[in-house]
Amino acid sequence: MALTDRQIQILKYIIEEFIASARPVGSQILEDKYNIGVSPATIRNEMAVLTQENFLFQPHVSAGRVPTTQAMRFYVRNLINPNEDNVTAQEEVSLKTKLYPKRHDLNMMLDEAVDLLADQLKSIVVASSDEEEMNFSGLSYLFDYPEFMEIELARQVLSLLDEEKMFWDIFHLGKGDEPVITLIGEELGSQNLYGCGLVYTPLQISHHVSYVGVIGSYRMDYKQIIPRLRLLRRLILGLVQQPEN
Secondary structure, X not given: OOOOHHHHHHHHHHHHHHXXXXXXXXXXXXXXXXXXXOOHHHHHHXXXXXXXXOOEEOOOOXXXXXXXXXXXXXXXXXXXXXXXXXXXXXXXXHHHHHHHHHOXXXXXXXXXXXXXXXXXXXXXXXXXXXXXXXXXXXXXXXXXXXXHXXXXXXXXXXXXXXXXXXXXXXXXXXXXOOOOEEEEHHHXXXXXXXXXXXXXXXXXXXXXXXXXXXXXXXXXXXXXXXXXXXXXXXXXXXXXXXXXX
């Protein structure tokens, strides 16, 4: 079933509320905060349809709705403008300035990029290449996401960071030639990671392949992460290919 424009609008609002709050979203929030232009009963009916179509689920009888991994994939691939770039010029200059002195050593540049992005995005950032072991930064931000208070989910992410080959295999799951690839829930290839998301960029430099990615809750802020990985990719590829003076 194809979603109507109104259902898509309501789904977008619910997803963005959920990304911001980590709490189930009820019809009252939508009515109070957004000018949808329909009655509360109509909003509830549309939410019921979205639930039937597996875009939303209700964690408790009295709770609002939570987006499914299917909804998050729909959001990333259909509701985020791929050309939208909310990175400030100051951020870009700062990142390039810190990467530039390391332009002759890709591994050092990746190490710097991981630390910078982790602090900027308040998330776990991972870099892996076929030349060296995986490295990561931002582990302390994991528990800023309330869903990782569920010990089993946190354990799965932490154990993944100890398994370089497993992470390398996940990086290879992405299809197509997109500069930034997003894998959400089931796409990560493990039932234990269904509550997670991974956004990453592949870097083909000479005969070597490297990856830089952000891993966290499937509720991560994709509108912030995707443009920053796109910028990082552009800067790194530009710096390593820059001719000597």
